[in-house]
Amino acid sequence: MMRQYELVERVRRYNPDTNEDLLNRAYVFAMKAHGAQKRASGDPFFSHPLEVAAILTDLKLDDATIVSAVLHDTIEDTPTTRDQIDSMFGVEIGGLVDGLTKLNKLDFASKHAQQAENFRKLLLAIADDARVLLIKLADRLHNMRTLHYVPEAKRARIAQDTLDIYAPLAGRMGMQGMRGELEDLAFRYLMPDAYKLIMARLDELKAKNGALIARIAAELTDQFVRRGISVEVKGRQKQPYSIWRKMERNSIAFEQLSDIYGFRILVDTVADCYAAVGVAHTTWPSVPGRFKDYISTPKQNDYRSIHTTVIGPGSQRVELQIRTHDMHEIAEYGIAAHALYKDRRGRSDPIDAGESRAYRGLRQTIEALATDDSEKFLEHTKLELFQDQVFCFTPKGRLIALPRGATAIDFAYAVHTDVGNSAVGAKINGRIAPLISTLRNGDEVLIMRSERRTPPAAWESIVVTGRARAAIRRATREAAKAQYGGLGRQIVERA
Template identity: 40%
Template sequence: MGEDKCFIPKCEGTTPLDQALSSPNFPYYEHLRAQLCSYLPQNLIDQIDRCFFVADFAHKDQKRASGEPYIIHPIAVATVIAQLHLDVESIEAALLHDVVEDTMVTEQMIEDEFGANVRALVQGVTKLDKLRFQDYKEAQMENFRKMILAMTKDIRVILLKLADRTHNMRTLGALRPDKRIRIAKETLDVFVPIANRLGISEIRQELEELCMASIYPTRYRVLKAAVTRARNNRKEVVTSMLTAIKNRLKESNIEARVLGREKRLYSIYRKMVQKELQFSEIMDVYGFRIILKDVDTCYRVLGQMHNLFKPRPNGFKDYIAIPKLNGYQSLHTSLIGPHGVPIEVQIRTEFMDQMAARGVAAHWAYKESGSKAVSTASQKNAQDWIKNLIDLQQSAGSSLEFVEDVKTDLFPDSIFVFTPDGTIYNLPKGATPVDFAYALHTDIGHHCIGARVNHHVFPLSRSLQSGQSVEIITSSSACPNAIWLSTVVTSRARSSIRQYLKGLRSQECQLIGRRLLQNALRPTRIESLSEEQIKSIVENFNEPNIETLFTDIAMGNILTVAVVKFLDPDSHKHHELPVKGTGGMPFTYAQCCMPIPGDKIIAHIAQGRGIVIHNINCKNLRENERGPGKSLNVSWNLPVTANMDFKTSLFIELENRQGILSEISNAIDIAGSRIESINSDLKDEKTFLINLIITVRDRLHLAAVLRRVKAVPNVITIYRRR
């Protein structure tokens, strides 16, 4: 340990600034330092100067993939943190976040030099590369789990991770194309929703733009050029509207800041995809933001804007009275400007504008300035979310289960419903009365037996809609139902139900499991289980005894259909279904691999979705999802499938020319198939990639279709999605 402590030089007799100035990389640090001086006192700047010197010394021989000194990355991460006006510990952790992983500096050295809090922050951001995992995905799951759990102790961990990911996304150009796309997709799937959930729009919007540029570079360039053209064409109109708004506010003696606002490229792209619109059909590309001193003035200005320009029907949203799930507040109104140009106006206070940009991170800005206004909507929502995460961690059985629950909780879309006394609750889209019951209180959820929506009896499994009034009916003798796990969507409800079920007395679980299995066996000829059958079941499902099997059935870990199929392999004969071996249970075909007769198939028992038929080589099925209790061995019922059509997906790469799509459509028609849907994407200037969903009877029929399409001139290649 003595040697370790000597690794960080002390430089006795010099100031921290002298140490920083001695580094050849000081010019990279200078801009960050100037930014920090604008909001931190000098004694804290001295601490950060020392921290820069230590980080620079630790990384002195390292280079980034671009060939630049590695210290540029920690400085850039610290700069993002400084833009959010976070505290000194966050800045120090940003500068040191990679030293434990990539250098000889240890966590103990960091604590000795900069304190336990900085050590904890660095520890939370550090990846788990030194551990051994079965595969890359498992490693990613465990990294994500560790990051989220560290965040529950200190939310600054996730802010550091978002800043780290932001700079990595800015510098993706030095990586291979496949790695760029993988990192960008991971960012879009995980980090963008987290930034949105915490209300940090500055980071969320930049990450979305960077992800789009990496995943869809051609679409990004084309859309950017279209927005630039539209901006130039409407420049005079937009300027005149800005002047009109400012003049109207001046006439009304309303003090305000008015800003022109251009819709983000990713936001435009997402709207085009979701609503299947051309760019010319996107109306509100431009808008204005009016920033005021208080809430009352916001509503006054709304009236002024509706007098100045005509409002569009259904174009008004009041996020001040009913904030978004992440705490965002503002008035939004869509208007028709001069020459019929549609615009969106956002009206908010200065405080709301800061919350919209920085979300939960704004808490530290107010804390540092000495303001007492730290109990913001963003902060409260973030704290509630973190409490949910702690509950999830306690009830989750594995990293995979935990991560899936967290992702479920990151839904960007939400609804609002009312209690009978008018209190508003935000819930994810698709939430049921059971989700609402657990949102009110865990005990109300546990004892829920029914619901009334708008004074009418409402099924517990049906999704709620925005604006509904919900009343929960309870009974002291009621308890959670395992079936609820397949319908609830909030992590709080799911974790509470799991915790209750895990806490049931063993005898109760066994009794529930036994009854479930008896009910499932009723349609078969099996009335009671013999000792030999019990022994074979226990061995097949890797259970120590029949009691634990019943418990796992009650907990939803093993589905009764799997046990019935094992006991009665011919149970499918009672039902003439296209697939044999499902025990007569309903099933769906996986959309990822779209199996057709002739493919080798497997039935996956997906929690909440029932039985899903996959191609046996489908990459979306992990090894742990193929074992007993998680899957069934099935096969095609060929006499039944002979007269049926099945959907499958084809990708066609072609050189574009007039009439080629018509020829492809004609070839498919001649082959006895039909097109269900078609999508196209520009691969490069001359080549298009067409995605078709077509109907076929089996693999032989598909081969005939492929031969016909391959014969069409200018078709480069055609293949089926696996």
């Protein structure tokens, strides 16, 4: 278990001006509050919030986030009150801890209703402060790392929640490293046979191709350095869950996968990224249809990189991800990278998370769905946030990310609620198409509108995004009220 001085030292490494007194007081308070409580493993319960704090120090987060992680279970699992936290540590930390605290079981008629309302409370707290999400993801990550201690009956439910909610949330926020670990841990418990099989095949592949991978990395480095590009080449192996999902989606065997290994090319500047593409394509044949430029058009989660595939040494297909070091930091840590200190000595507050487009999009989605009751909120948020995505464009080039299977109606509501409510038709890639048309990656969509339009109630069963469903339901409800109100006035006037 991490000692008091070790916690302070971990923070001091990236923030020499950390508030040591605040960290020490939080450590002692939480240790006393949890007392003799134990985890399923038999370890002191207090070891869990310390591990959560340790994960967050690896992300170099601010003092308030680290202290809130240490305290995050005190209100829920001990007699500690919100007022006590506010009084001793301030309302900022009190708000973060409260946002992570589940509601009282006695207030709900069913387990499902309780889970739905807890999820609603958590997401509303996340919409208010992104640090709630960072602490919750770290909390879930440590719980998944120790899931083998939990009774078997509970493991599948926890793993499924992780795969359905927390891993996609991490991905939506651009935290690919955390998303990958959460997915693989959940995969291990939900499909143990498939997990073991893929791990065994990966081990065989590594033993067989280790020398070839080293040769490719060396040749890549040599070619870039010879052209005057300062470069760091990192080998990358696809993760087990990602491999399994691709096999399932495409109905292919492990042997048919051509991109299990790839390489990240880290350079200093954006200009170097494009120069590196030129080097790669003039040195090795490129594979048609495998070039994607996420630097000029970043993903919704702020991910920026150039992807290309070439036929490299040994006639092997080699997938390259070319990015700057800063882009790599964003790709790995996502929204957390917006709170890094970046050597800002003397600064103790995090960089505004509003800088992140990913967080801004999440907050807007949560706010759009917040009028639903808790169980619909849970259903619609899963639909909105946690599906594979397609990327489409407005005629002005604005990127709109939607769940796979989304229609032009979903697109209209993603642009703006008023656009969705007034939509009467669509042009997809310049051709007139029905609003119910399913969209594909890269589609350019123009929505045709009429201000006198009210969305048909039937649309609610056609759309796939929670935002669109909530907006359609609101609009049809308001239209019905207006209709009945007008009818009532006519009756009164005729009487």
